[in-house]
Amino acid sequence: MFYQTFRPLTIAELDNEVVKERLKSILTNPPIAHAFLLTGPKGTGKTTSARLLAKALNCQNPDTTKGYPEPCTTCDHCQAIQKGTSPDIFEIDGASHRKIETIREIIEQIHFPPLSCQYKVYIIDEVHMLTTEAFNALLKTLEEPPAHAIFILATTEFDKVPATIRSRCTLITVPAAKPEDIRRMINRISNHTKTSLSEEVQKEIITFSDSSFRDATKLVEEMSTVDSDKKTVSQLMGGDANTEDLLQLLIKKDRIALQDKIEALVNRGANFTVILEQLLTKAHTRLKEKTAGAETREHLKLIKLLQQAYKEQRFTPIPSLPLELVFIEYCLS
Structure with a gap:
């Protein structure tokens, strides 16, 4: 998979310029914080940035000619971190390891010194998914961490991370890709x-x-x-032709055909945010062509439903769900 194969291996390779400069600033302005919180939308490079920070802090032969310690990518530590085999770098998925037992395991072994690296680094992805008990246990560790331990937390839901945790972390905001x-x-x-x-x-x-x-x-x-x-x-993702088909089926209120169409788009890996944008554009164009009457009111109703679905799209765990709800509500109206 390209996303795994072509992850940036150095800070200079980071495609997000904002994060790149933030990491440079952190590495050139000691002391290094004991905890970081990366927050931003999905797919913007939070985990990649966390790994690069861990690598920069533990590289045996960093390139300092650029004004900051750039990981060499070839030393034993860099190689192990890149392969995911370093005994001192721990990556934890907060969504699937959210209970207090996970944090207790960290607490039990965090005070032992690193086996090879300078720092033990704990990367906790989707940290907002931890239970309240797990957060409370983590808080105690963040308050009195050993000098050799660094936590790098990542989340797509900043507001769901307790304020007590946020206040003990150096914030790294990861913006959407430009x-x-x-x-x-x-x-x-x-x-x-x-x-x-x-x-x-x-x-x-x-x-x-x-x-x-x-x-x-x-x-x-x-x-x-x-x-x-x-x-x-556009053709690969479903394209305008499919969006036009969806709109026609919506207008006809053909629920069965609409559901079949959505399932086909899901299987194709279609981007439902883009589909909603295209549907809104087409519905708006049709609205401007109408002047009055029941058909105009129907278009207004549809546009309002699509607009609401578009707002909800970024928060849904099921990409097709907001559009499916539009279809159900509009067809039942």
């Missing part, structure tokens, strides 16, 4: 794979990625398996 950041990433991967994507395809990847490096990388990978001169990203 178009120029995604274009930089596309070019970086293209250099590795010795391939090139047309300007049109790059623009479509930026549009369909929904400001996510992970989604953009998936699209680059998918486009690398087809003839990009004959197939566009």
Whole structure:
């Protein structure tokens, strides 16, 4: 998978310029904090940034000619961290290891010194998923951590992390990927794979990625398996034709056909944020063509439902759910 294969190996390779400069600042302004909290949307490089910070802090031969300690990527510590085999770097998924037992295990062994690295680093992803008991246990550790231990917490839900935890961490805000950041990433991967994507395809990847490096990388990978001169990203993701089909089925209130269409889009890996944007655009265009009457009122109702679904899209754990709810509510009206 491209997202795993072509993760940045150095801070200089980070595609998010804001995070890159933040990490440089942290590394060049000691003392190093004992806890960090990375917060930002999904797919924007929080875990990658956490690993790079762990690598920079433990690299045996950092390159300091750039004004900050850049990981060399070749020493034993860098190699082990890159392969996920370092005995001193621990990655924990807060969503699947959310109970207090996980934190207790950390507490039991955190006071032992590192086996090889300078620092033991604990990366806890989706930290907001921890239980209250787990957070309370973590708080005690953050209040009095051993000098050799560093915590790097990552979350997509900053407000769900207790204020007591947030106050003991150095904040690293990871913003959504900008178009120029995604274009930089596309070019970086293209250099590795010795391939090139047309300007049109790059623009479509930026549009369909929904400001996510992970989604953009998936699209680059998918486009690398087809003839990009004959197939566009829009066609690969479902495209305007499918959006027009959805709108027609909505207007007809054909629930069975709509559900079949959604299932096909889910199986194809379609981006439902983009689909909602396209549906809103098409519905708005049709509204402007109407002047009055029952049909206009129906379009207004549909646009309001689509607008609400678009607002809810970023918070849903099931990408297709907001659009499915639109279909059900509109068809029942």
